[in-house]
Amino acid sequence: ALLAREDLGLRQIAGPEGAGTAVHWAHASELADPYPYLLGGELLLTAGVHIPDEAGAGTYFDDYVSRIVAAGGAALGFGLAPVHDTVPPALVAACDTYGLPLLEVPPRTTFSGVARAVWQLMAQARHAELRRVTEAQQSLAAAASRPDPVTAVLRQLAQRVRGRAVLYGPEGAEIASAGRASEAAVTHRLAELAGVVRPGDTLGPTPSSATDTTRGTHLAAYALGGGQGFALGVAVPHREPGDHAIASVAAVLLSLLTGEHRGGSEGGSGAARSAALVRLLLGAAPKDVAPLLGEGPWVVVHARPAGDGPAPDAVAASALGSALGSALVDLTHDVVRVLLPADREPAPQPGWTCGISAPAGPREWASADVQAARALARARATRAPLVHHAVRPALADLVAAEDAASHARALLAPIAGTPALMDTLRAWLSLHGSWDRTAVALSVHRNTVRQRIARCSALLDTDLDDPDVRMELWFALRQP
Numbered sequence: 001a002l003l004a005r006e007d008l009g010l011r012q013i014a015g016p017e018g019a020g021t022a023v024h025w026a027h028a029s030e031l032a033d034p035y036p037y038l039l040g041g042e043l044l045l046t047a048g049v050h051i052p053d054e055a056g057a058g059t060y061f062d063d064y065v066s067r068i069v070a071a072g073g074a075a076l077g078f079g080l081a082p083v084h085d086t087v088p089p090a091l092v093a094a095c096d097t098y099g100l101p102l103l104e105v106p107p108r109t110t111f112s113g114v115a116r117a118v119w120q121l122m123a124q125a126r127h128a129e130l131r132r133v134t135e136a137q138q139s140l141a142a143a144a145s146r147p148d149p150v151t152a153v154l155r156q157l158a159q160r161v162r163g164r165a166v167l168y169g170p171e172g173a174e175i176a177s178a179g180r181a182s183e184a185a186v187t188h189r190l191a192e193l194a195g196v197v198r199p200g201d202t203l204g205p206t207p208s209s210a211t212d213t214t215r216g217t218h219l220a221a222y223a224l225g226g227g228q229g230f231a232l233g234v235a236v237p238h239r240e241p242g243d244h245a246i247a248s249v250a251a252v253l254l255s256l257l258t259g260e261h262r263g264g265s266e267g268g269s270g271a272a273r274s275a276a277l278v279r280l281l282l283g284a285a286p287k288d289v290a291p292l293l294g295e296g297p298w299v300v301v302h303a304r305p306a307g308d309g310p311a312p313d314a315v316a317a318s319a320l321g322s323a324l325g326s327a328l329v330d331l332t333h334d335v336v337r338v339l340l341p342a343d344r345e346p347a348p349q350p351g352w353t354c355g356i357s358a359p360a361g362p363r364e365w366a367s368a369d370v371q372a373a374r375a376l377a378r379a380r381a382t383r384a385p386l387v388h389h390a391v392r393p394a395l396a397d398l399v400a401a402e403d404a405a406s407h408a409r410a411l412l413a414p415i416a417g418t419p420a421l422m423d424t425l426r427a428w429l430s431l432h433g434s435w436d437r438t439a440v441a442l443s444v445h446r447n448t449v450r451q452r453i454a455r456c457s458a459l460l461d462t463d464l465d466d467p468d469v470r471m472e473l474w475f476a477l478r479q480p
Contacts, residue, residue: 001121002043008109008117010077014092015101023074024122026115033067040072043103043118045111047079051088061094068100075101077114129242136160136246144253153257154178157250161243163236167254168194170229182217182235189214190221194231197223208323220247225255225322248319255322297359301338302372303352304380312336323349335376337369348385355379356388367480374430381431381441408476414459421459424452426477429470 002023003010024041030049031037038044055061068076076095078087087104095102105114139160143152150167157165158179166177172195182190189212196210212219218239224230232251236243303320305312312320317336321329324346328339340346342359355376357368371389379387415421424442428449431437439446457464464470 002114002117003103005117008114009106010109010114011104011106013087013102013104014095015075016099017101021074021101023118026077026111026118028111028115032064034073035067035071038068038071038073041074042072043075043077043114044068044073045077045079045105045114047082048084048088051084056088056090061088061090062097065091065094065098065100069098073100075103077103077105077111079105079107079109079111081107125241132160132240133242133245133249136242137249140246140249140253144257149257150254151176151178153250153253157234157247160246161234161236161240162238163234165250166190166194166233166235167258168198168231168233170198172198179235183215186214186217186219186235190219190233190235193219193221194233197221197231198229199223220244222247222251224251224258225325225327228258230254230258252319252322256318256327297342297361298365298368299340299342299346299359300357300365300368300372301336301340301346302355302369302376303336303338303349304334304376306351306353306385309351320349320352335373337372339365346386352385353379354386356386358389370480374426377427377441378430381427381434381437404475405479408479411460411472411476414461415456421452421456422477424449425456425473428453429474429477433464433470 002008003012022041023043026043026045027034027038028045029037030046032050034044052060065076078084078091080086087102092102094100105111136156139156140153143149143156146152154165154167154176155178164177164179164182167175168191169175172191174191181187193210193212197207199206206223208223210221216237218236220234220243222232222234224232232247232254234243234247301324303312305316311334312331314331317329317331320336321327321338324338324340325344326338326340330337346354346356348354353376355372355374355378357371357375360368375387375389379385409416412422415425424438427441428434428438431441435446435449438449442449453464460473462469462473464473
């Protein structure tokens with residue numbers, strides 16, 4: 001695409017030809033050894049200022065080109081004028097030797113113009129990829145609503161990636177498939193790859209996905225959420241940008257669809273979850289509903305996209321629930337909540353910041369929800385991917401719960417009617433009075449934190465610099 005731009009006038013004069021070279025960005029450098037500053041995938045642009053007069057007689061160009069290749073450089077662009085009127089023949093020979101595409105940049109074309117063209121082409125490619133993924137998401141979601149949802153999703157996935165899609169059961173048997181049939185060796189290897197992501201008896205963690213290439217066919221396997229051993233296998237002759245995202249969406253949908261057929265011990269079947277919801281709406285207590293969802297204690301997970309990522313959508317929330325192994329997912333405007341059996345140890349999830357409550361029975365679910373929210377705030381403030389609510393014996397356990405709650409209500413009464421003050425004081429105390437980390441945890445400016453803490457001090461008529469006061473307030477704030 002870059003060579004086709006007539007306004008640039010670029011000409012390839014060495015290295016392998018064809019459309020197989022992927023350029024991710026352009027970078028200009030006149031260093032004799034740019035290796036330390038390359039990340040890989042660059043079109044490196046140079047005018048040859050660094051080339052010594054005696055370079056042609058030695059190994060200078062071989063060393064220079066080999067270092068670019070070792071750093072993962074995609075191609076080299078050599079600008080004509082004002083330093084060199086032609087590309088040095090020894091550089092052309094070195095690029096042919098090491099298989100590095102060499103482009104001649106005419107005098108009328110600036111390096112900034114080449115860099116701008118690269119960014120434009122990247123933006124166009126990214127836009128096309130996003131459009132393709134979005135259209136695929138819509139078609140997959142529509143397929144999931146059909147009377148034969150599993151088969152429909154597999155068929156739509158196979159069409160979108162122009163390959164074959166297979167659903168494997170817990171024992172490794174092929175349950176359903178769609179798309180063009182693969183040769184026996186490819187089919188066998190894809191089934192083996194599905195076994196890699198299937199939970200087993202190994203001590204180490206099981207990967208959520210795996211890839212391989214067999215006989216020129218690109219293979220990928222995805223574990224379906226729930227920990228039951230279902231897996232999605234995908235085989236494509238040509239891998240395209242966006243294929244992984246499309247297959248991941250299909251894996252989320254298939255996780256939900258296969259989850260409808262799992263028993264209550266694994267987070268509740270679809271019918272059991274519906275029954276639990278109806279009973280709650282009709283006034284049943286959580287402890288009476290819990291048996292429909294499974295035995296044993298639970299943990300609550302609160303999660304937000306890491307960093308300054310966009311607010312999660314329904315697909316992202318479902319994907320997170322699938323990765324954690326639960327279909328009990330609640331999406332608010334900026335937080336995803338997941339109810340998870342306590343025997344499943346939540347692992348850090350790429351792209352997410354998570355807070356985990358202590359294990360709790362149905363009577364303590366509300367408190368566990370608060371614990372998870374606090375753990376998430378602490379994780380965001382400390383920039384940790386996952387934080388557990390700490391549980392250990394404490395002096396507070398020596399005070400009767402009713403007495404502790406009564407004391408807390410009386411102590412915090414002046415600020416209890418202002419949630420912003422309560423939340424700020426709780427976060428500030430949990431982070432040892434750090435203005436900056438509290439601001440990060442609450443997504444507000446540090447001056448706002450200072451103003452709120454000053455207001456708390458005034459309303460409570462106390463000195464928040466006194467450690468005894470801080471401990472007493474922290475004790476009160478921890479009461480449900």
